[in-house]
Amino acid sequence: DQQVKQNSPSLSVQEGRISILNCDYTNSMFDYFLWYKKYPAEGPTFLISISSIKDKNEDGRFTVFLNKSAKHLSLHIVPSQPGDSAVYFCAAKREGNEKLTFGTGTRLTIIP
Amino acid sequence: DAGITQSPRHKVTETGTPVTLRCHQTENHRYMYWYRQDPGHGLRLIHYSYGVKDTDKGEVSDGYSVSRSKTEDFLLTLESATSSQTSVYFCAISRQGNSPLHFGNGTRLTVT
8 A cells, every 4th residue: 555656657857947756645644745866876865855834845956845635745856957867755754653654766867 | 874884785695594684873863764675666664763672663574673782783684585575675764753864875685
C-alpha cells in the first residue's frame, strides 16, 4: 500500500526551463513533507520541506507547493540546471512520529 | 555526509549466511534509521532507533534485526540472507524526530 506516490518515473526538461515534480499522498494524517535529491552511488540529500500549516515554501530556485485538500505536493525548480539531474524523492510523516514514508522517486534529466 | 559512515560499501554473500551492516555517526544524533532502496519501491524503512538500546520496526522488518549499544553505532543484521534482500541499504540519522534525515552513502548488498 503505497501511501506516498510519485506517478512519473522520469522527466526530461530543457536547461533554463521550469521542472515540476509531483507527489500524491493518501494518508490524511501526514502533516510534514520533504523532498530529497539523490545522485548515483550517493545517499539522498535533503532539499526542502513544508509543514501542513503552509501552502508554499521557497528556497532559492526550489519551491514546494502543498495542496492539502487534494493531498498533493509539487516541487518547482526554476531555472533548471544540468546539476539538477538526479532522482527526486518526496517523503511524508506525521508530527511526533519518527517514521518517514518515501515515494518511489522521479528521475529528472536536464537537457543542455 | 553529516558524519555518517556505512561499512562495507559493497558486499556479496551467499543465501543462508548471516550478514551485518554497520552505520557509524559522529554527530551524536539521537535517531538512527535503516532503509532499503529497490526499483519501483523507493526507500522503505526497515528499523529505526530513538536511543541506545531503543529500537522499533519499520514497514519491511521481517528477516532483519538491529542493535544499538552506543549512540554512534547502529548495526543491521540479516540472520540468514535471502535473494530478496539483495538491495542498497542506507543508514540515516536525525537530531530529533522532526528534523530532516541525513543519509550515508549506502551499502550495496548482493545475495547469490
